Each structure stands twice: as structure tokens, then as C-alpha cells.
Amino acid sequence: MIDTTAFPITARWPTNDPSVIQLYSYPTPNGVKISIALEEMGLPYEPHLVTLSDADVKSPAFLSLNPNNKIPAIIDPNGPDGPIGLFESGAILLYLAEKSGKFLGKTASDKAKITQWLMFQMGGLGPMLGQMGFFYKFAGADIEDPRPRERYLNEAIRLLAVLDGQLEGKDWIAGGFSIADMAIAPWINALEFYGTKDVVGYHDLKNVPAYVERFFARPAVQKAKFIPNPNG
Template structure:
């Protein structure tokens, strides 16, 4: 039987089956990247719900796996050199794609193109839309200064325009369906939660809404979008 005792997180979130990938997550746009990849790649895994409360993500147990206190994180008992723990959603997507040889392209050039769009999400689309959500829906909405809201709204519009142009004449962001789509589409979809579709002109776009609908129509994505399930 696989021994994961070297990972202190397993004391708080015990593995029922330590021989398969352990996922520590919550169904946010970043969290579902990992569950979507695991489902699409048909990897066996065991999900553990880690809420966004400080009691979970800032616990010693979780920090032992991710010192940056953000979901998702994984442990793969069948890593390249033995069991391995990983954090950062983009790193997890790359690791799983390379492990399985799926959704990363057929050539080195394919991989480079897919990786650049993954980085586009990690460095631009995700952070900018996340900040927009903070200033339009969450605590930042009560700040009287409109400049932060104007800045992140403008950035959201600009970034959506980049995606709209890239999708012209193609179904997926970098050619065939890939981990780049698993990163980008969940973040665009969060505009619904933020209630900001109208202010960024979402409904005036042609390619982006069709892309998001196409993405969430995939059976693996539909299943993974609430893994681990949100608390009732």
C-alpha cells in the first residue's frame, strides 16, 4: 500500500486510496482547472474539499503542501521519481498533460503555443478578472474611488477582445482542445458570478460566448465543474 505519510496534509485530509492522485481543491475557476484535467485525462483521483476559509487554506496541514495557501494542490503517488506534491493550477495542468501525453499537442511547437495561452490566463486573464470581481461584487465595491473599477473593467474588455480575435475561425484557443482551454474558459465563465457580463460587453461578442458554451457542454467538464462538491 502506498505510504503518503511524508505529506502532513494527509493527516487532516486522509487518503482513502493513497495509490491514486489526491486533489485538494474547491470549485472556483482555478480549482476546477485541476478537476477538469483529471476528468478529461481519465486519471483516477480522490478529491478533498478545502474551503477558502483561513481555517483550511491557512492551516499548517494545507500550508505544508502549498505555502502560498491557495487551491488547488495535488499529490501524485506515482510521480516521475516517487510521490510528488504540486501547487499552482497552471503547473498542475502542465504536469498532468505531460504525465499522460494528452491535451498538450503533438509537437514541441504545439506545446509552446498551448503553453503561451496557458500563461496568458495565468498572468493576465485570471488576475485581471479576479480583481474586477473584487471591485464589482465583493468588498471592493464599497470603495468610493471608481478608478480601480474602471481599470479592471477596461482590462477585462481588452483581454476578452484578445480571446475573441484568437477564436476567429477556430473552436479552441490554440488549435485542438487543450489545457489552455481548461484554464481560460472557467475564468471567462466567472463573469456570470460577478454579474459583470453586461458592463464588459460579453453579449456583443460572437466567438467567446460560443466558446464557453462549447467548453461546458463537454461531459468531463460538466462533471468536474463541481468537484469537490460545494458544501450544501
């Protein structure tokens, strides 16, 4: 069970069932990684909508769980040494995979390869596509200097080519379906939201489009992609 005094976030986002994992999130690429993982793994959880507004992510309640003021974050009341709070989507994915015994491969070598592709997303694909989106869809689009936009566009194209090559002859990025796919596919799907599929040559890629379609056809992914529901 969750001691509410140890986790002040529960005062602002009260728990209905403190015996299950508490998810604090919003359905962005980073957020849905965790709802997808929880659904795929069959772990009971309770979602709480945390908007991206400063009023939520920079509130003392949320900062008490994640001092880096980013979604997602979780509390697991049944952690290995008692209740545990975690932030950073990659760290949460690794934790949940180890907890459930699923989607982290069968051997130590499998785990290492899956982890390397998870880190590829965390350190490369996510940050670069996010920055590209900023310069194409959001405030960065008003900047006249083309160099920042070109930098992130070119890096996005390069990273997508890396993925396309890795997926040759494979359904999933590291062999079997894994937490690496849960991290990568939502970020590729963000190209639609950013309106950048054409500029990155998405439709010219040989393997990536079918990979994303295959991923989002999974029933657990379909259910999880709008959890927490931003529309209430």
C-alpha cells in the same frame, strides 16, 4: 503509495485510496481547472474539499503542501521520481498533460503555443477578472474612488477582445482542445458569478460566448465543475 509522514496534509484530509492522485481543491475557476483536467485525461484521483476559509487554506496541514495557501494542490503518488506534491494550477495542468500525454499538442511547437495561452490566463485573464470581481461583487464595491474599478474593467474588456480575435474561425484557443482551454474557459464563466457580463460587453463578443458554451457542453466538464462538491 503516499508516505503520510512526508505529506502531513493527509492527517487532516485522510486518503481513502493512497494509490491515486489526491486533489485538494474547491470549485472556483482555478480549482475546477484541475478536476476538469483529471476527468478529461481519465486519470484516477480522489478529491478533498478545502474551503477558502483561513481555517483550511492557512492551516499548517494545507501549508505543508502549498506554502502559498491557495487551492488547488495535488499529490501524485506515482510521480516520475516517486510521490510528488504540487501547487499552482498552471504548473499542475502542465504536469498532468505531460503525465497523461494528452491535451498538450502533438509537436514541440504545439506545446509552446498551448503553453503561451496557458500563461496568458495565468498572468492576465485570471488575475484581472478576479480583481474586477472584487471591485464589482465583493468588498471593493464599497470603494468610492472609481479608478480601481475602471482599471480592471478596461483590462478585462481588452483581454476578452484578445480572446475573441484569437478564436475567430477556431473551436479552441490553440487549435485542438488543450489545457489552455481548461484554464481559460472557467475564468470567462466567472463573469456570470461576478455579475459583470453586461459591463464587459460579453454578449457583443463574436466568438467567446459560443466558445464557453462549447466548453461546458463537454461531458467531462459537466461532471468536473462541481468537484469537490462544496455541499458534501
